[in-house]
Amino acid sequence: AQSVTQLDSHVSVSEGTPVLLRCNYSSSYSPSLFWYVQHPNKGLQLLLKYTSAATLVKGINGFEAEFKKSETSFHLTKPSAHMSDAAEYFCVVSESLLDTGRRALTFGSGTRLQVQP
Amino acid sequence: NAGVTQTPKFQVLKTGQSMTLQCAQDMNHNSMYWYRQDPGMGLRLIYYSASEGTTDKGEVPNGYNVSRLNKREFSLRLESAAPSQTSVYFCASLGQKSLNNSPLHFGNGTRLTVT
Numbered sequence: 001a002q003s004v005t006q007l008d009s010h011v012s013v014s015e016g017t018p019v020l021l022r023c024n025y026s027s028s029y030s031p032s033l034f035w036y037v038q039h040p041n042k043g044l045q046l047l048l049k050y051t052s053a054a055t056l057v058k059g060i061n062g063f064e065a066e067f068k069k070s071e072t073s074f075h076l077t078k079p080s081a082h083m084s085d086a087a088e089y090f091c092v093v094s095e096s097l098l099d100t101g102r103r104a105l106t107f108g109s110g111t112r113l114q115v116q117p
Numbered sequence: 118n119a120g121v122t123q124t125p126k127f128q129v130l131k132t133g134q135s136m137t138l139q140c141a142q143d144m145n146h147n148s149m150y151w152y153r154q155d156p157g158m159g160l161r162l163i164y165y166s167a168s169e170g171t172t173d174k175g176e177v178p179n180g181y182n183v184s185r186l187n188k189r190e191f192s193l194r195l196e197s198a199a200p201s202q203t204s205v206y207f208c209a210s211l212g213q214k215s216l217n218n219s220p221l222h223f224g225n226g227t228r229l230t231v232t
C-alpha cells in the first residue's frame with residue numbers, strides 16, 4: 001500500500017525568499033512521484049514528475065524537487081518566491097499494480113502556499 | 118486543444134435532487150477518472166474507467182454512478198444528492214494506463230453545493 005504525507009498544510013513566505021514544501025511517501029514498489037499546482041477555481045496542473053531517470057527534477061516556473069529514497073522524501077523547492085506562486089500544491093505517488101497493470105494514485109492532502117509582498 | 122472539459126462549472130442542488138456532471142476529453146485518452154476534493158483531504162477517487170466500456174469503483178463511490186459513454190466522455194451521476202456530497206469534483210484523463218510516469222490531465226472542476 002502506498003501513502004503520501006504533506007507535512008505542512010500552510011506555508012507562508014515573503015516574495016523573493018526560498019520556498020520549501022515537504023512531501024514524504026511510502027510505497028511497496030518503485031513509485032513515480034508528481035507535484036501538481038492548483039490555482040484558485042482551477043484544475044490541477046503538473047509541475048514536475050520523478051520517474052527514476054534523475055533524482056533532481058526540474059519543473060515549470062522555476063520549481064524543482066529532489067527524490068531521496070533513503071528519506072522517502074520528495075520535497076518541492078524554489079529559490080525565490082513570486083506572488084504568482086500563491087496556490088495549493090499536491091504531492092502524488094503513483095504505482096503500477098503488478099496484478100492488474102492498473103495504476104494506483106494517491107494524493108497528499110495539499111499545502112497552501114501564501115506569498116507575502 | 119481543449120484538453121479535459123467539465124460542465125457545469127457551478128451547481129446548487131437541494132437534498133434529494135439528481136444531476137449529472139459531464140466530462141469530455143479530446144486527447145484520445147483511454148483512462149478517465151472522477152475525483153472529489155474536500156478541504157484538508159486532497160483528492161479522493163470516486164470512480165474510474167480504464168477504457169471504453171469499463172468502470173470501477175474508487176475510494177469513495179457510495180452515492181454516485183458513472184457512465185463511460187464513449188472514449189471521449191465520462192459522466193458522473195448523483196441520483197439523490199446529499200449535503201455530504203457538497204464538494205469540488207474533478208474529471209481527469211490519462212493516456213497510458215500502465216505507464217507509470219504519465220501525468221493526469223485535469224478539468225477545471227465543478228463546484229457543487231447541496232443544501
